[in-house]
Amino acid sequence: MKGISDVIAALILLLIAISLTVTGYYFITGIMTGQMQGIEVRDIFCSGGSVTMYIKNLGINNVTSITCTQTSPSVITCNLAGPSTLVPGDTQSFTTTCTGTGARTCVYRLLANTGGNAVTPSTTCT
Numbered sequence: 001m002k003g004i005s006d007v008i009a010a011l012i013l014l015l016i017a018i019s020l021t022v023t024g025y026y027f028i029t030g031i032m033t034g035q036m037q038g039i040e041v042r043d044i045f046c047s048g049g050s051v052t053m054y055i056k057n058l059g060i061n062n063v064t065s066i067t068c069t070q071t072s073p074s075v076i077t078c079n080l081a082g083p084s085t086l087v088p089g090d091t092q093s094f095t096t097t098c099t100g101t102g103a104r105t106c107v108y109r110l111l112a113n114t115g116g117n118a119v120t121p122s123t124t125c126t
Contacts (some may be wrong), residue, residue: 038116039063042091046125051106053121054122055082056091065113067093071120072107073100080110098125 004012037059044053057063063086068078082094098106107122 002085009064031066037061037112037114037117038114039086039110041110041119041121044121044123046098046106046123048076049098049125051096051125052064052109053080053094053096053108053110054091055104055110057086057088057112059112059114059116060088060116063112063114067109067111067113069109070096070099073104074121077094086112089096089126093097100125102126 040056040058042054042056044051046052048118055066062065064084066080066086067082069075070078076099078092078096080096081091086092097102100106103124105122105124109118109120109122111118
């Protein structure tokens, strides 16, 4: 008895190579899709307690909602007024308020409904 023939050995190696390629493809595309989500604050400024943020969609899906929490000087859920949909690659302006009085630094935590990492922009209001 001689063992596995050359043809069967070649077929097994071919199947292993194909399965590794498919597994690698799904792994890489899963990672890339996960990294291609989220938002970025391109600019933020305050005028009279009204905060304007220019937010860019970094992802490949439409952003239809952004969760906004003001984390400083007090912790509150903020209302972020702006367009209802932020398409991929687009930058739009959104407004909210900065609670408190006098000179203060307002810090926010923003998270898009599409996922990705939360961003924490801040601005000084007077």
